[in-house]
Amino acid sequence: MNCNVPTDIQFSFRGFRQRGGSTGPHSDGWGIAFYEGKGCRLFHDDSPSADSPFAHFVEQLPIKSKNVVAHIRRARTGRVCIANTHPFHRELWGRTWVFAHNGQLRGIKRKPLTGFHPIGTTDSEHAFCYILDRVRAELGGARRSSIGRLVHQLGVELAQLGEFNFLLSDARSLFAFCSKKLVYIERKAPFTKAALSDDDFDIDFSQVTTPDDRVVVVATRPLTNNEVWMPFRVGELRVFADGASVASYG
Amino acid sequence: MNCNVPTDIQFSFRGFRQRGGSTGPHSDGWGIAFYEGKGCRLFHDDSPSADSPFAHFVEQLPIKSKNVVAHIRRARTGRVCIANTHPFHRELWGRTWVFAHNGQLRGIKRKPLTGFHPIGTTDSEHAFCYILDRVRAELGGARRSSIGRLVHQLGVELAQLGEFNFLLSDARSLFAFCSKKLVYIERKAPFTKAALSDDDFDIDFSQVTTPDDRVVVVATRPLTNNEVWMPFRVGELRVFADGASVASYG
Numbered sequence: 420m421n422c423n424v425p426t427d428i429q430f431s432f433r434g435f436r437q438r439g440g441s442t443g444p445h446s447d448g449w450g451i452a453f454y455e456g457k458g459c460r461l462f463h464d465d466s467p468s469a470d471s472p473f474a475h476f477v478e479q480l481p482i483k484s485k486n487v488v489a490h491i492r493r494a495r496t497g498r499v500c501i502a503n504t505h506p507f508h509r510e511l512w513g514r515t516w517v518f519a520h521n522g523q524l525r526g527i528k529r530k531p532l533t534g535f536h537p538i539g540t541t542d543s544e545h546a547f548c549y550i551l552d553r554v555r556a557e558l559g560g561a562r563r564s565s566i567g568r569l570v571h572q573l574g575v576e577l578a579q580l581g582e583f584n585f586l587l588s589d590a591r592s593l594f595a596f597c598s599k600k601l602v603y604i605e606r607k608a609p610f611t612k613a614a615l616s617d618d619d620f621d622i623d624f625s626q627v628t629t630p631d632d633r634v635v636v637v638a639t640r641p642l643t644n645n646e647v648w649m650p651f652r653v654g655e656l657r658v659f660a661d662g663a664s665v666a667s668y669g
Numbered sequence: 670m671n672c673n674v675p676t677d678i679q680f681s682f683r684g685f686r687q688r689g690g691s692t693g694p695h696s697d698g699w700g701i702a703f704y705e706g707k708g709c710r711l712f713h714d715d716s717p718s719a720d721s722p723f724a725h726f727v728e729q730l731p732i733k734s735k736n737v738v739a740h741i742r743r744a745r746t747g748r749v750c751i752a753n754t755h756p757f758h759r760e761l762w763g764r765t766w767v768f769a770h771n772g773q774l775r776g777i778k779r780k781p782l783t784g785f786h787p788i789g790t791t792d793s794e795h796a797f798c799y800i801l802d803r804v805r806a807e808l809g810g811a812r813r814s815s816i817g818r819l820v821h822q823l824g825v826e827l828a829q830l831g832e833f834n835f836l837l838s839d840a841r842s843l844f845a846f847c848s849k850k851l852v853y854i855e856r857k858a859p860f861t862k863a864a865l866s867d868d869d870f871d872i873d874f875s876q877v878t879t880p881d882d883r884v885v886v887v888a889t890r891p892l893t894n895n896e897v898w899m900p901f902r903v904g905e906l907r908v909f910a911d912g913a914s915v916a917s918y919g
Contacts, residue, residue: 455752456750456751456752458750458751458753458789459752460713460714461711461713463708463711500705500708501708501709502705502707502709503708510786535760536760536762538707538760538763538764539707539708
């Protein structure tokens with residue numbers, strides 16, 4: 420989720436977490452990162468999100484954030500444990516970067532790493548370290564306007580190894596890359612009602628927003644069943660900031 | 670807390686968090702890191718721990734860990750926000766390092782940084798980045814047996830700038846440095862009853878332990894009022910592993 424004003428993610432997370440063991444098979448742990456300025460609240464759990472008391476608690480937390488990355492895991496590479504739970508996080512340029520991946524990358528561990536190193540044993544965390552190494556090596560000591568193009572190139576490069584849908588954020592922007600499937604929705608005035616796909620629950624956004632609010636939600640499958648979600652193109656990177664899609668590559 | 674078997678910290682955290690706004694003035698946020706192997710669950714909140722519903726929830730969580738670092742903050746340098754909330758965390762050598770500091774360091778921001786950079790604006794996070802930069806620069810690509818001596822040297826160096834009691838961990842060991850005040854207790858069989866200093870609550874450890882359990886707790890002031898806590902010497906670094914003090918420097 421990426422927004423122009425701090426927004427809670429209770430509605431979306433309520434539906435999303437059902438996919439971790441109830442309406443979906445991604446029951447090998449879950450995690451969520453809520454940015455607050457450059458700071459970040461992180462939650463990681465290795466139980467299924469659908470029935471974890473901890474996920475239930477997080478769903479109730481009225482944390483408002485302009486940028487949130489959440490993930491539910493279906494373990495393929497690496498055992499079920501906290502160290503292998505997304506979103507992964509690292510500091511670069513005095514910012515917390517977080518990363519969540521859907522898919523599987525064969526042979527990624529042969530890609531050499533220089534500065535960042537995996538703590539767990541997943542293909543995903545290795546890919547994240549590789550991306551940050553390359554970003555630091557090619558852009559130097561600070562973010563540059565070419566970062567979107569570089570992240571897109573890295574997405575295309577690594578997608579040669581398998582399925583590589585990912586979310587990446589540096590607190591300022593949300594980078595979303597689609598190697599196979601990814602959808603997004605931009606909600607803005609006039610706000611309407613939305614109904615979850617994964618739970619019997621709806622919300623009238625017009626009651627909880629102001630006319631200037633803008634909220635983007637990105638997911639592998641639509642989280643609601645009565646709104647139009649936009650599909651990404653295969654190989655496309657979109658950059659979201661302040662609740663809007665601000666750039667697209669590929 | 671550092672232990673030889675995964676142990677919950679519910680008892681100690683129950684008393685400790687009272688010092689964040691009830692029995693103590695450290696009400697500018699709190700955080701806690703629970704290692705699980707090389708993975709780490711992190712919780713950060715910018716409300717007073719004594720009355721935060723979130724701290725109450727964490728107190729109830731039966732998370733068992735061999736290594737936990739918790740902190741309550743009294744803001745001196747840097748505003749109250751998540752980015753300024755301890756424990757700070759970074760990856761080095763494929764391990765999560767966490768750091769919590771009690772005290773204040775004048776002029777620390779003039780110490781140059783090379784690889785790690787603060788996300789927030791505290792003196793503490795700058796000191797942490799400086800320590801990790803120096804550890805990486807002097808030990809190279811992996812931990813060496815000289816790490817205790819080096820962390821002690823860095824503690825002594827930075828304590829010239831002010832009060833610098835700190836906890837540092839790499840998941841394997843807990844490094845505790847005392848520039849002014851720090852105490853610890855090693856609990857082992859025969860276990861007895863302990864009563865919190867900050868809450869009307871006691872526990873009979875003999876009922877919840879096995880004879881081989883060993884648990885070390887380090888704090889600025891004793892957390893219980895009926896046990897003997899050992900004071901650190903001024904300028905002393907102790908290294909704890911598997912629930913025992915395994916080395917001392919200074």
